[in-house]
Amino acid sequence: MTFDLLLKGGHFIDPANNIDTPRDLAIRDGKVAAVDTDIPATSAAKVIDMTGLIVTPGFVDIHTHMFASSGFRDAWAGDRSVLPDGFSFRSGVTTMVDTGSAGWRMFEDFRYNVLDRFETRMFAFLNIVGMGMVSNDLEQNQADMQVDRAVAMGREHEDLIVGMKTAHYVGPEWTTVDRMLEAGRALGKPSMVDFGLFPKQRPYYELVTQRMSAGDITTHMYLGDVPWIGADGKVLKYLYEARERGIIFDVGHGGGSFYWRNAVPAIEQGFYPDSISTDLHTWCMNDEMQDMTNVMSKFLAIGMPLEEIVRESTTNPAREIGHPELGHLSIGAVADVTALSILEGDFGYLDVRQGRVQGKQRLRCELTLLEGQLMWDFNGRTGTDWRELDEFYGVRNPEGLIMPPGEGGASK
Numbered sequence: 508m509t510f511d512l513l514l515k516g517g518h519f520i521d522p523a524n525n526i527d528t529p530r531d532l533a534i535r536d537g538k539v540a541a542v543d544t545d546i547p548a549t550s551a552a553k554v555i556d557m558t559g560l561i562v563t564p565g566f567v568d569i570h571t572h573m574f575a576s577s578g579f580r581d582a583w584a585g586d587r588s589v590l591p592d593g594f595s596f597r598s599g600v601t602t603m604v605d606t607g608s609a610g611w612r613m614f615e616d617f618r619y620n621v622l623d624r625f626e627t628r629m630f631a632f633l634n635i636v637g638m639g640m641v642s643n644d645l646e647q648n649q650a651d652m653q654v655d656r657a658v659a660m661g662r663e664h665e666d667l668i669v670g671m672k673t674a675h676y677v678g679p680e681w682t683t684v685d686r687m688l689e690a691g692r693a694l695g696k697p698s699m700v701d702f703g704l705f706p707k708q709r710p711y712y713e714l715v716t717q718r719m720s721a722g723d724i725t726t727h728m729y730l731g732d733v734p735w736i737g738a739d740g741k742v743l744k745y746l747y748e749a750r751e752r753g754i755i756f757d758v759g760h761g762g763g764s765f766y767w768r769n770a771v772p773a774i775e776q777g778f779y780p781d782s783i784s785t786d787l788h789t790w791c792m793n794d795e796m797q798d799m800t801n802v803m804s805k806f807l808a809i810g811m812p813l814e815e816i817v818r819e820s821t822t823n824p825a826r827e828i829g830h831p832e833l834g835h836l837s838i839g840a841v842a843d844v845t846a847l848s849i850l851e852g853d854f855g856y857l858d859v860r861q862g863r864v865q866g867k868q869r870l871r872c873e874l875t876l877l878e879g880q881l882m883w884d885f886n887g888r889t890g891t892d893w894r895e896l897d898e899f900y901g902v903r904n905p906e907g908l909i910m911p912p913g914e915g916g917a918s919k
């Protein structure tokens with residue numbers, strides 16, 4: 508056998524390699540070993556029939572909240588976070604990035620309790636606030652926004668920390684943004700801004716056209732408080748200007764940051780997100796956001812091409828966090844793979860204020876592989892008809908399989 512596993516007969520979308528066509532995918536030692544039109548089934552120890560499925564790189568969700576073990580009540584870094592494995596693979600996600608749940612005071616706890624555990628591939632943005640996302644009050648504490656401490660923590664944990672983050676600051680000054688950017692630049696890594704509110708002293712346009720630099724990320728791009736559309740119905744010029752400067756626009760759907768009135772005209776006019784992310788936390792996952800495939804389905808419903816949706820859920824976010832080795836299925840790349848079906852029917856999609864879009868398609872995650880290992884199999888495709896299995900499959904100790912007297916003949 509040449510290969511460990513062969514995914515045969517699927518439609519292959521790998522935007523990093525400009526492939527959007529039927530292809531077989533063979534895996535050996537957890538890596539992509541071959542991508543070709545007709546790889547013989549006899550060449551692999553195991554073959555999965557992918558007929559009717561879309562095969563893509565595993566999704567990279569760069570906005571999640573995974574510090575569920577911090578112990579803080581009602582905190583994003585606490586009761587509103589989720590541990591990753593229960594939510595990742597079932598929605599096609601193989602890499603999750605926590606966005607600033609922990610700051611420099613809490614990061615070691617976060618690493619010990621979450622990032623060093625679980626099978627999902629994980630990274631984190633470090634909050635410029637030492638206490639991270641524990642309470643709205645503490646997120647305003649300028650004394651806790653210490654550049655030197657953040658940079659030291661970022662260097663010590665450079666294997667996991669992919670950038671800096673500031674969130675939920677409501678004051679009129681740019682202090683928190685400036686300190687985060689200073690730390691991010693010192694680390695040579697991107698900074699992500701997550702604000703729900705923009706006081707008139709520090710408007711959004713100034714953030715993206717003047718403060719942030721190329722590679723920095725504005726998440727919650729479709730926020731209600733971000734000006735998107737002018738009186739002429741066109742996407743505003745400053746957004747193109749920001750994109751021209753290299754500012755990254757990330758979806759970060761969440762519980763309060765996704766409005767059709769911004770997203771629909773932008774998509775119609777071809778202003779696509781750079782990356783699609785969920786802002787996964789306990790509120791939004793049980794509300795309009797749901798999960799990664801639901802957010803991706805929303806973009807399908809408003810007319811974005813599937814290849815673009817996959818690009819913005821795989822190779823783009825991987826590059827944004829400085830991990831270009833992820834998010835594609837080049838030969839030799841790690842075999843993080845997702846397979847989707849496209850359901851046809853009548854489906855409804857809500858924004859965060861119950862605005863609704865009717866769609867004809869929905870993406871469903873069928874299979875997820877992490878480093879070539881099967882992590883999710885929605886329809887049992889990798890199984891065998893039970894009647895074809897051994898007579899006593901599942902019996903661990905045949906000698907203990909004693910039949911009651913008079914029943915079932917001889918005991919086995």
Ligand SMILES: [Zn+2]
Nearest residue numbers: 570606701786
């Ligand atoms: Zn968030």
